[in-house]
Amino acid sequence: MKKIEKQQRFVSQHLELFRCPVCHEPFTALQGNSIICSRGHQIDFNKHGYLHFLNGAADTEYGREMFLARRQLLSAGLFLPIVQAIAKILPKRPLKVLDVGTGEGTPLYQLAKIRSDQNDCLMGFDISKAGVTLATQLAMDAFFCVADLRQLPFNDHSFDAVIELFSPSDYAEFNRVLTPSGILVKVIPNADYLGELRQLLYDQDDQHASYDNSRVKELFAKHYPNCQIQRVRYRFDIPTGLQAALVEMTPLHWGRGAKQLSPAELDKLQAVTVDVSLLIANKF
Structure with missing residues (x-):
């Protein structure tokens, strides 16, 4: 077919x-x-x-090269413990799952493999055509589309679970498309996330040298007062030759003060810390 x-x-x-x-x-x-x-x-x-649901042109800086680099690292397991943690949170029954900002689709692909016995209905969307085009190449039973999270092209109460890794949010839209008993899992970086790379890219006094996620947590808790927070932290050994891809896959190197790393500096980057918080909430 x-x-x-x-x-x-x-x-x-x-x-x-x-x-x-x-x-x-x-x-x-x-x-x-x-x-x-x-x-x-x-x-x-x-x-x-795939279907293109945007009413106008997409406004995104995320291009094909970034998503190709991201696929290399994610296929090597960079986010796999995060996906495994999400899988443990989700109910063990067939679910309709929406992946917000799916990018090139690897996290959803890995989730599908972990939950292969649940017969889930899986859907991912992104504003980037480059990411969605790559996602459609994955050997999985899922649907991908180009869409705007501010105007989701889905009916009310359509999904049992909404997951989101490192993407913006629209909680009103998430609530609209979630079933009354639906679950939302949002993944955000903590201060130490890819800290080794951040230290290479920026001087210590640069505003991009540190990160604070407290505002994101506070906003989530405002919308979902009974939310839970689960921390996932681990070291990831970078496969040989993928140091440059790690830099390419993340917007960390987009800051005005970011340094251009030499091959020698990249070679020193043997492992990185992955440190994230899973913000978990039931709709009601």
């Missing part, structure tokens, strides 16, 4: 999840290469097999 046919079959089987980004009415039919809403608005599958 061709990739576009596989994606069309997924949408036809789960058409009740989708709503039109123009009028917010449900999509009611899949005809040929298009899905059509009750008011006649139409969105076509592109050649990569």
